[in-house]
Every structure is written in C-alpha cells, then in structure tokens.
Amino acid sequence: MRPFTYARPTEASEAVATLAADPDARFLAGGTNLLDHLKLGVVEPSQLVDVSRVTSTTIEDLPDGGLRIGAGVPNSDLAADPRVRERYPAVAAAILAGASGQLRNMASTGGNLLQRTRCAYFADRTTPCTKRDLSQGCSAREGWARYHAILGTAGDGCIATHPSDLAVALVALDAQVQVLGPDGARTVPAVAFHRLPGDDPTRDTVLAHGDLVTAVDLPATTPAVVNSTYRKVRDRASYAFALVSAAIALEVRDGTVVDVRIALGSVAHKPWRASTAEAALRGRPATDEEFRAAIAAELEAAVPVDSPLGGNAYKIPLVTGTVVSTLRALAGGTA
Numbered sequence: 001m002r003p004f005t006y007a008r009p010t011e012a013s014e015a016v017a018t019l020a021a022d023p024d025a026r027f028l029a030g031g032t033n034l035l036d037h038l039k040l041g042v043v044e045p046s047q048l049v050d051v052s053r054v055t056s057t058t059i060e061d062l063p064d065g066g067l068r069i070g071a072g073v074p075n076s077d078l079a080a081d082p083r084v085r086e087r088y089p090a091v092a093a094a095i096l097a098g099a100s101g102q103l104r105n106m107a108s109t110g111g112n113l114l115q116r117t118r119c120a121y122f123a124d125r126t127t128p129c130t131k132r133d134l135s136q137g138c139s140a141r142e143g144w145a146r147y148h149a150i151l152g153t154a155g156d157g158c159i160a161t162h163p164s165d166l167a168v169a170l171v172a173l174d175a176q177v178q179v180l181g182p183d184g185a186r187t188v189p190a191v192a193f194h195r196l197p198g199d200d201p202t203r204d205t206v207l208a209h210g211d212l213v214t215a216v217d218l219p220a221t222t223p224a225v226v227n228s229t230y231r232k233v234r235d236r237a238s239y240a241f242a243l244v245s246a247a248i249a250l251e252v253r254d255g256t257v258v259d260v261r262i263a264l265g266s267v268a269h270k271p272w273r274a275s276t277a278e279a280a281l282r283g284r285p286a287t288d289e290e291f292r293a294a295i296a297a298e299l300e301a302a303v304p305v306d307s308p309l310g311g312n313a314y315k316i317p318l319v320t321g322t323v324v325s326t327l328r329a330l331a332g333g334t335a
C-alpha cells in the first residue's frame with residue numbers, strides 16, 4: 001500500500017482547499033467503501049482528508065416543508081428518523097434494503113452517494129477496466145456481466161452500474177444535492193448528479209476534484225411522495241447489492257394516475273429516472289395493462305449484454321415485473 005498522510009480539518013472550506021490543492025488526495029467519511037479500495041490498491045491516495053468534523057450530522061426542517069440531511073448523517077439515523085419514515089418512505093426503505101446494521105451505522109449520506117461501482121473487474125487490479133484506467137478496455141463486456149447495465153450503454157465502453165440504493169430513491173423524489181467547491185456553494189439536482197460513462201467512465205458524478213457534498217435536500221412532500229416505496233431484487237434476502245431495484249411514488253385519484261415518479265437501480269451507470277414510463281402513465285388508468293405498457297416503452301432502449309460467462313438480458317423481465325408489482329401495490333395502498 002502506498003503511504004499516505006491523514007488530515008482532519010475543522011472547517012468545510014479548509015477540507016475543500018486541502019483536496020483541491022492535491023490531485024491525489026481523497027475525502028474520507030465512514031470509510032466503508034474507501035478503505036476497501038485502499039486495501040485492494042484500486043485507489044492510492046497521497047492523503048486522506050477526514051470530513052467527519054466538517055459535515056453536519058443533523059436532519060433539519062426546511063422552511064418550504066422539506067428536509068435538509070447533513071452529508072455526515074449516518075445511514076442508520078436517516079432511515080430511523082420519524083420525519084423520513086412518515087413523509088419519504090422510499091428513502092427509509094432504500095437505506096434499510098442496503099448493507100448491514102453495522103455498515104449503516106458507519107456509512108454517511110455523502111459517502112453513500114459517492115461510493116464506487118461494485119463491478120468485480122473494477123475491484124480487481126489484475127484485469128483491464130476502463131473505469132480504473134481510460135486506456136484499458138472493459139472486461140465485463142466479454143466476461144461476467146450479470147450485474148451490469150442495460151440502459152445508457154451506447155458505444156463499447158464501461159457497463160458498470162451504480163450501487164447506491166439511497167441514490168435511486170433520491171432521484172425518484174427530486175432531491176437536491178448541496179455541494180461546496182473551490183469556487184463556492186452550488187446545488188445539483190439528484191437526477192443530474194450521477195452521470196453516464198460517455199468518454200470518461202472514471203467519473204461517476206458531475207463533481208470536480210475538491211467538491212464536497214455538504215447536504216441533501218428533500219423537497220416538500222406531495223401525496224405521491226408520501227405514497228412511495230423502494231423495491232430491491234437481489235440474490236439473497238439481505239446483505240446483497242441489487243440485481244434490479246425501483247423507487248416509485250404514485251398518486252391515483254378515481255382510478256387515474258395523477259402523479260408518478262419512477263427511478264430504477266442497477267440498470268445503468270447512474271440511477272435511471274424512467275421519464276418515458278412516467279409520461280406514458282400520467283392521466284392513464286391505474287391498471288396492470290397500462291403499467292406494463294409504460295415500462296415496456298421505457299425498456300425499448302435497453303441493450304442487454306450477451307456474455308458467455310453470464311449475460312444480463314434477464315434484467316428486462318425482472319425490471320418489468322418489479323415495476324408493475326410495485327405500482328400495483330402503491331395503487332392499492334398495500335406497498
């Protein structure tokens with residue numbers, strides 16, 4: 001392991017300046033993702049800048065009726081907060097579907113959004129990976145692609161998926177990410193926070209080096225948001241990353257869909273807002289037939305990987321079933 005130094009600033013601006021001045025420095029929050037990557041040699045930082053003293057660990061009410069979640073709020077505290085459980089059930093459900101109790105106690109809100117992909121080739125320095133090194137190819141396309149992307153995969157580059165469950169719920173609920181960078185503070189909509197790989201899969205988000213996530217804002221609730229949930233399908237009942245997942249908010253009045261938000265997890269390099277399906281459903285009857293047609297329209301763009309070691313075409317029927325059954329449960333008030 002490459003030797004590194006450790007800094008623990010007490011001001012957010014100091015943390016940002018320290019990182020911005022050193023291209024090889026990394027922020028450290030709970031360490032549940034970063035320390036694994038250090039041990040595997042996937043990242044070799046020159047210094048770790050501990051952000052535990054500069055990110056808030058509180059959840060505050062916002063004047064517009066929303067909530068501000070400090071970037072340092074542990075995942076366990078976020079899932080347990082009564083305001084989150086009652087007003088944003090998809091957020092609490094998404095967190096509780098992830099990791100383990102011990103990990104959720106350490107994992108922070110900011111670190112959860114910034115965690116790296118679980119692609120096995122990314123974590124294995126002995127195999128080519130274009131996310132680790134732009135000059136290398138993608139091993140997953142010809143290899144074990146069972147967990148990989150079916151949407152937003154144009155070209156022959158990276159097909160890794162983003163692993164955060166929380167991020168999928170935040171995208172569905174139109175959350176806003178608060179960022180402090182070397183040039184000051186700014187707000188990034190959760191839907192635009194993570195990115196498709198394009199010609200630089202080494203970048204998971206729109207953040208620049210030195211940008212610190214300081215908080216996540218949940219907007220004021222609506223009937224759909226209160227009637228929201230998160231469904232995660234995985235190989236084991238617990239302690240496993242998603243094969244596919246869906247965060248869905250739904251309001252039905254007199255049998256008609258008035259408002260619907262759908263985000264899909266583990267189908268793309270970023271949490272995938274299913275805007276085509278949402279548009280197809282608004283104003284339509286809340287029936288299985290309509291639900292199925294809407295998600296089929298969204299998945300028309302899907303390009304599964306046909307790999308000899310394990311492809312991912314199974315994700316198309318799995319997403320369809322997950323979304324249809326979740327919409328049905330939300331429409332019937334049984335989610």
Ligand SMILES: Cc1cc2nc3c(=O)[nH]c(=O)nc-3n(C[C@H](O)[C@H](O)[C@H](O)COP(=O)(O)OP(=O)(O)OC[C@H]3O[C@@H](n4cnc5c(N)ncnc54)[C@H](O)[C@@H]3O)c2cc1C
Pocket residue numbers: 026027028029030031032033034035051055071097098099100103106107108109110111112113114115116163164165166211212213214239240241242
């Ligand atoms: C065995 C295991 C199972 C897991 N299962 C799941 C699961 O099912 N679902 C799921 O969603 N997650 C799962 N996780 C991942 C876990 O949720 C993440 O490791 C955790 O959320 C990361 O938070 P952290 O505070 O520990 O971040 P760290 O590991 O400290 O940091 C992660 C990354 O974020 C950056 N970072 C941290 N804070 C900030 C900030 N404020 N601003 C900018 N950058 C920052 C760091 O530089 C680093 O690159 C699992 C992890 C393990 C080890």
